[in-house]
Amino acid sequence: MLRFLLQRLALIALMLLVLSGLVFFLVQLLPGDLATNILGSQATPEQYAAMRAKLGLDQPVWVRYFTWLGDFLRGEWGHSVSADQPVRDLVLTRFGNTLRLAGVALAILIPSAIVAGVLAGLNEGKWIDKIISVGGATLTVIPEFVSGIILMIVFAVWLRWFPISATAPSDADFWTTVRHLILPSLPVVFVSFGYIAKMARSGTIEVLEAPYIRTATFKGLTRRQIVLRHVLRNALPPTISLSLLQASFIMGGLVVVEQLFTYPGLGKLLLDASTSHDVPTLEAAVLLAGIIVMVMTLLADLTLALLDPRVRVGG
Amino acid sequence: MQENTMSLTQTPAEKLRAERRQQRAFLLRQLFGNPGFLLGAVIILFWCLVAIGWHLIVPYDPFATGITMPLGAPSLEHWMGGDDLGRDVWSRVLAGTADVLSIAPLATVITISVGTLIGVCAAYFGGAIDNLLMRSVDILLVFPPIIIALMIISAIGASQVTMIIIIGFFGAPAVSRTIRAAAMREANRDYVAAAVMRRENNGYILLREILPNIEGPVAVETTIRFGYAIFAAASLSFLGVSLQPPAADWGLTITVQRIYIQVQPWSTLGPALALASLVVAVNLVADRLRKVLATP
């Protein structure tokens, strides 16, 4: 188990290296020059040259890459030109916000989708299965920005159940914060709900057809015992793991939702940084977004490993 | 050469053809006998026809402002009403099809070709090549596609071609995983070993031996990715980094018009429903295809 974890961590470190390289070199394609950004257009060519040298822009690109990477690892992420504040503070604050939003979204999404999917799977072909499957599939295809607007109008304007603003006052208690985040998390939940429910459903059906369920039946177990001890135990780990793998997709959805609900999260920051060509912010934010997805992927693997003795105990 | 000599014997060849016809007919019965698939196919066909011939069927110039009352309510003449600039919403929904259905299919073609190529190569060559390809795919999968799209667009600017390429390439890793799994099953089958034992070249084995047998997963992935491509294109339009006004693209229209949703819901709901109908249709087709074609 420990070896598995170490292997995964080594792989992640390697992937992060490649990821950082990719981000860095992609960003090199962006128009604009840092020296000009800092000095303004009135400086002399000598001043530019001096500034370029000071910034290391005269170095070959790979030297700059490692310098940048070193700085990044030391926590020196540069200064955001557009927000005029240190990138690290900016990105970490936004990252915290996104984590909160994603947390609420996942907390709603995973249990509800899995319960729905398992229910559908256990009642394959019955009306409850049809409602869940068709409903889930329908929700999945509504883009976040459409469902978001409708949710806003219905729940915030007409019913006034939830506030429009996703950001709670800073002194708000836990539940108030959550209340602010429910509305923006729902569109993301909708889009992934169908997918995860479908996974849980087919996982359940697959397990129901497995020979060991027959074995359990022949033992004389009650239906309840069969479902709890044998079906769920084997159907859930892959489903949970798969739902964590939705992280990348959810991240994308968060960009849209944060824009729609004007929530100051990482996604919104990414969008703003990319439209305003704020290079250091963009680099840090993309890298951080990549790290989140990677961690989720690792979590997915770990979940599977912890819950599945075939991985946990080895052969 | 082989084909020539074989065509000398008409009867077996004809039989084979007849049999293929039968097989195809059976497959089509399997597909079109399903109401969901039928509905999906009809909707997709409808939008495809609209995309090609919207010029001929739009009741009004979709780009002419002041055709109707700004944000006018639906009426007999303008049955989805007017948008903020007094353009006919229904005409714009129809015209928007062209944008949606030019980006998504081409992006899907890229996604599927690249993904299949990577998947099949990884599965067949195995070892270091497989490792290299799949680890690269892992890394690419870590990037949320929208975020990368944002980065690239801010680097090279948005255009229809950029959209197609970005959406196309970023779907490929996910496809390559599925295809690899399918191709792996095939590559481990003995007929591939038999081909190796005839010293067939890699191209022949990949294209003639393996590829035809993963048509099912490829077809299924195509429909799934098509749905994703539509979704992705709409999301990028929404974020304002894709097409520009006055394009009638659905995602863009929703972005622009959503502010009026309380006043004139149709200018938002029209394209939203169109988008949803297309994605639902693609999903219906994908689901049925998966059931019929999936390799057991």
Add this chain to the structure above:
Amino acid sequence: MSDKIDGRHTANQLTIADKLKNGMESGHMSRREVLRRGSVLGLSMAFMGSLFGFDRAAFAQEAPKEGGVLKLGISRPRGVVDPLTSRSRSEGFILKPVLPPLGRLQADGTLAPGLAESWAPNEDATVWTFTFRPTKWISGEAFTAHDIAAALDILLDPASPSPTVSGYRGILSHGKYEVPDDSTLVFHLDRPYVDFPYIVSYGATAWFPKGYVQGDFAAGKVGGVGPFLLKEYSADRGATYVKNPDYWDAANIHLDGLEILFFDDDQSMALALQGGQVDALPVLASSAVLAISANPDFEVLSARSSAYNSIRMQVDASPFSDKRVRQALAYSIDRQAIVNTIYSGAADVGNDHVFAPAFQQSAAVVAAIPQRERDIEKAKALLAEAGYANGVQVTLTSQQYADIPQYLQMVQSQAKEAGFEITLDLKSQAEYYGADDNQPWLSVPFGATDWGERATPGAMITPAYLTGAPFNESKYANPDFDAAAKAFDAETDPVKRDQLAIDAAKIMHEDTPTIIGYFAQTRRPVSKKVKAFPAGPASQLDLTGTWLDQ
């Protein structure tokens, strides 16, 4: 607004009063314009009331209720708000409750005393003397003229990060001011400037105390002298304020506190208002106003504004180097249709010059220059004369911001009939303005730029249309125009000034370096429980007298 001020009026101001009287009596000026101009030139309301016989009861208010916290929604300022870097309306909204302007601009264009108790020019409007009222920072230190001078030292320094300096260029230079005593500040201008009090009272500039260091505001280290004290500021969410009991006009501040929430788009802002999360929106795009205006719980306050979207054509680039092409485009658009479609009529039709109907002195201009109406035939004829009988293809570069896309799409659709095939290239705002050596808004041959509200026509002309001006995006250069515009700024006589305005406007209208289709009104949707909320001007928010009915 104390009557004591009367005694301080200088001889010079009495002359001004005479001129104003002449203007009004000769029918050149409306009563409002007299008020506005008098206020700028340092005449107090009471004085003007006595002089012109205005009824002071007109200013009386309904009896207000005390207390309550007013919640406002504004669009999120970029980055961290700071008086040193402040440039946008939103930043101003955040700063000014704490750091108020010298004079308080009112919706009707008059300038009420603020930190400055009074002001007066010399004969030719080259030297201005400001007198400050005795008040103190919340830290306990006295507020003096030295604070303003110290702030100007920083703001007008060419190395300063503040954008303020551009507004003063050619008018006031670094160090050209003196502090004879703690309550007096004397400005020595570079050229005669009649509207100078606007310059120091307007825009996003907020005055800060001596020894201010960038970042102090966000850190909560600035006590302030304004009607409110900053309680909490978060760059993500907004700011909260409590009433400042020591404010010099605290008696007229009826609110207990103020809360400002940030939003990133107009729709969520509008929905937040309807959802009861905020009480008023100082700025809202016309598109979002529509949904609210149908709701009886809200009222939409309107105020004329001089803000406009400039569809400017560089006069040195083909095809717009030919004046007839520029005019043809101007004739091909249906301004009233645009105003009706995008603003439901809540905008003044423009006539391709900057003398907006919102400026009181524009009345003469509007009367003197016939409105350009849509005339497709004329446009086609002009194009044909210029050699483009078969139409012309151009790319219009602009930004995805506010109403610009809507406006440009209408222009695109309308100009098509005259033979203009316009391709729109709508960049993000950041991209359009760019930075340093890459600023598309200044460099593209055909572009559309949003120009914010200015208090005077001169403030619009100076940065954008004078030959070689820093933001002269149309590369417009006409010595006759320059002369007329500068003379207009310097002229204190209202009658002569009107004529200079007409001259300048005519030249601009004829040359058409830009198409100014309309001046949209400021729309402020407000919950009906908010009383006496200022309708304008767009970039100012003077909450004196505002109260909550709850």
Add this chain to the structure above:
Amino acid sequence: MTHAPVAISVENLAVAYVRKGRILPVLQDISFSVRPGEALAIVGESGCGKSTLAASILGVLPGNAQITYGTIRVAGLDTTTAGFEELRAVRGTKIAMVSQEPGGALNPSMTIGKQVAEAVLATRGCSATEARARALELLTRVAIREPQNVARRYPHQLSGGQQQRVLIAMAVAGDPSVLVLDEPTTGLDATVEAEVVELIGRLRRETGAAIIFISHNLRLVSRVCERMAIFYAGRLIEIGPSAEVIANTAHPYTNALLSCLPSPSHDKFANPVAPIQGEVPRPGELPPGCVFSPRCRFATDACTSAQPSLEAVEGTADHRAACYYPEKAEGSVTSIPIERGPASADDDYVLELEHISKRFRNLVVCDDISFKIKRGETLGLVGESGSGKSTLARCIAGLTLPDSGIIRLNGKDLSLRIERRSMASVRAVQMVFQSPENTLNPSFSVRAILGRAISRLAQKAVSPDRLEKLAENVRLPQVFLDRRPRQLSGGQKQRVAIARAFAGQPELVLCDEPVSALDTSVQAGILYLLTRLQNEERVSYLFISHDLGVVRYLADRIGVMYLGQMLEIGTSADIFAGPRHPYADALLRASSLDGGETSPLPAAMPDAQVTEQSCRFAARCPRAMATCISAPPPVREGENGHQIRCHLTLEQLCHPGTPTPVSIEA
């Protein structure tokens, strides 16, 4: 019989599947009963309805199947009509089941101990502690060593044999009165199969449960079951005491089944196994009259007009058969001898292997393997799964690259990489694979498959003549040329695969378990075909199988592999005569080709104590000595190139059982 108590009785059972609105009968008119303590074998080829019968008895028929007639009574309950709760009440206590594929039948995420204890708890009211204790008892009872240890493990950590034992332990947890075993040994190695069968026999004696043992292997079940019922196409065609049925067959099908199993009495040339022509009809395509009539040599008009009923065979008490001519059954099969070709020269070696070694990570798959194959000779390779047989074949084929070693073809060095081999040597070495499902590309027609083989391997233009000749050679009817693989039966696919291998006149054909996935009747046809082709084309075979019977039948020489090592190699006759390696001995006993009692090997974990320095087989060897784990065994040379890798001398090996086994468990 009517007076004796009956544990289970099936009466007039008929089951049908509903597919696309059509009703396809799968079982028709089945009646039998089993007394307590009695074991009944249900025997038949695939597609004969055995598993449907099991599912009907247990009340777990799939949704698209329905019982159209008849009753099944177990402990007073009719399982054809009982609901879930009624069935649940009798499951485990009255009726229990052991299913095939033990790996899948155990919950992968639950420890063995818990799963067994759960079975105990479900069948008797006791505390959890008691259940755990009882679970350990049960594990001991099914001869699992170190039950405490095993109870803590998960299914994937057990060998197939252990998994099957655990399943059996769970099945007998509630002392059921009826135990249904559905192909419990399919997929297990011969030695393990023998162990499991032995266990079942023992448990039957101990518990007194009635046993229904479903299998396709007639000989195997005859060892455990005193009665057997033969099924064909959904009908019970013969039933009676096992010995009686085998000795005095009363149905041509039963006789045919017996004749296709290679036995010591067979000779591949003089007295080859006899395949049954044709195939088992599919549900819904049953012929009129006797279901076997289309494949029966003696079928008369009577046979094709009405299905004979199950009648008692003359002179016997309870031997019954559904045949109009039971007396003719014995002589219903005649085999067609093959004329033996010229013997091969002593030193004409097609293939020579020297020191082939291959490792996958830490696992030694082939360890220094050397042998030679003469022209026209068949070398049989036997060994349990995981012994490296297939890898060795793939190394020779060039599909897997060995780590080291030399391969010679006709005396000339052959590159280990297939890309470097000449087309001539590529043509010369071909392979026939195990799985008929995977061997042909489903998207090509048979004609295209064979055409490609001809053009590539024979380097000749593909003409219809050539194709037809090739098909004719493997007795594949012309009509199949234009079919797709999925339209062919398993046997037909293997014929196409053989034709493909023979397209370019190969000199060596590597046969990797080519018949193990086939029903015995089809297997016989392939074995016959291989012999004929070898004789005609003078080709050599490397024939891999885990079935010693098949290898003995076909091979001239036999190599015995274990964990990557060649433990013994020699002529077929020498090995069967002895002396032989203890492992070869165990394999032979397990297959009971000599008719003797089976003696299972200890089922220890093979890699537990074995080191580089010890005999690989030491951990399981019944005759292991101290030296076996401390030193690698020497190779003992016998006559005719017979080699045995063992610490025991040839002399000692000739006399089994002399040294007492030492405990080698550290």
